[in-house]
Amino acid sequence: IQLTQSPSSLSASVGDRVTITCRASQGINSYLAWYQQKPGKAPKLLIYAASTLQSGVPSRFSGGGSGTDFTLTISSLQPEDFATYYCQLLNPYPLTFGGGTKVEIK
Amino acid sequence: EVQLVESGGGLVEPGGSLRVSCDASGFTFSVYSMNWVRQAPGKGLEWVSSISSGGDYIYYADSMKGRFTISRDNAKNSLYLQMNSLTDEDTAIYYCARGSAAANKGYDYWGQGTLVTVSS
Numbered sequence: 001i002q003l004t005q006s007p008s009s010l011s012a013s014v015g016d017r018v019t020i021t022c023r024a025s026q027g028i029n030s031y032l033a034w035y036q037q038k039p040g041k042a043p044k045l046l047i048y049a050a051s052t053l054q055s056g057v058p059s060r061f062s063g064g065g066s067g068t069d070f071t072l073t074i075s076s077l078q079p080e081d082f083a084t085y086y087c088q089l090l091n092p093y094p095l096t097f098g099g100g101t102k103v104e105i106k
Numbered sequence: 107e108v109q110l111v112e113s114g115g116g117l118v119e120p121g122g123s124l125r126v127s128c129d130a131s132g133f134t135f136s137v138y139s140m141n142w143v144r145q146a147p148g149k150g151l152e153w154v155s156s157i158s159s160g161g162d163y164i165y166y167a168d169s170m171k172g173r174f175t176i177s178r179d180n181a182k183n184s185l186y187l188q189m190n191s192l193t194d195e196d197t198a199i200y201y202c203a204r205g206s207a208a209a210n211k212g213y214d215y216w217g218q219g220t221l222v223t224v225s226s
Contacts (some may be wrong), residue, residue: 016127018199035151042216043143043151049210086151091209093165094155097143 001025003087005098011106016077022070022087022100031091034063034072036098038083045071048090077103108132108215114219118137123153126220128185136160136180139205140215142187143200149190152198155187156205192224 002025022032030050035043045054047063050070060075064103074081082105087098110120114126128140142154155176164176175188185202199221204212 023164029172031210035212037151040220044216045212045214048212054212054214062147088153088212090212093156094167095156095165097151097153100150 001028001092001096002004003089003096003098005085005087005101007086007101008099008101009104010027011104012068012077013106014077016106018077018103019076020072020103022052022065022072022098024068024070027067027090028089032063032065032070033089033090034061035086036081037085037087042091045088047084053096054074061092074103109126110204110215110217112202112217112220115200115222117223117225118192119226120193120224122224123188123190124192124222125186125188126186126200126222128217129140130183130185130204133204135178135183137207139207140185141203141205142176142185142215143171143201143203144196145201145212146198148193154200159207162172181225182197182222189222192222194224196222218219 004023005097006021032050034047062073064071064085083103084100089096109131111129118124141156157176172215177186199219201219202217204215
């Protein structure tokens with residue numbers, strides 16, 4: 001199963017609403033997670049089971065979708081949100097990550 | 107506080123072998139699945155391997171099958187990745203990450219990573 005993220009990069013301003021898409025090559029129910037990675041740091045889990053917010057993650061982050069099409073939405077982009085975001089297949093094996101979406105400052 | 111600390115990275119020649127380790131603390135290691143994820147310089151994340159809490163279920167990415175071996179020692183709270191027949195394409199930061207008993211919960215804690223460089 002392959003995961004295709006789009007766009008690969010985007011430019012946005014503080015306060016913007018941003019949506020990133022992850023498409024699976026076949027249905028995966030809700031076996032999807034989203035991560036944020038900043039330069040030189042390990043990834044951070046944001047969302048699991050497609051739409052469940054990880055403890056401690058701000059509520060401006062939300063996940064949606066099931067089957068083959070998924071979204072990560074940041075409702076109001078904050079300065080600390082500029083980073084690269086990855087989706088991850090959680091089942092079945094072999095697992096895989098999407099190619100990443102770099103969110104840059106406009 | 108949950109901590110995952112990788113070690114064992116370094117420079118290795120093509121065709122060589124290396125074992126990286128991950129020492130865990132701050133949680134009951136033996137009840138969690140564990141995972142290795144790597145990231146080549148300037149590239150995205152790549153899932154490498156996963157092992158169940160008791161070590162009885164093991165999975166590998168296709169490109170690593172037969173070359174890499176994941177293992178764990180629950181008495182030592184440690185995770186390992188033995189890497190053989192290394193090529194320059196294996197050059198990456200190797201992260202260990204904590205999973206869960208449920209398949210759908212993602213990796214909630216990650217180490218800082220250890221850099222493996224394959225070069226002559």
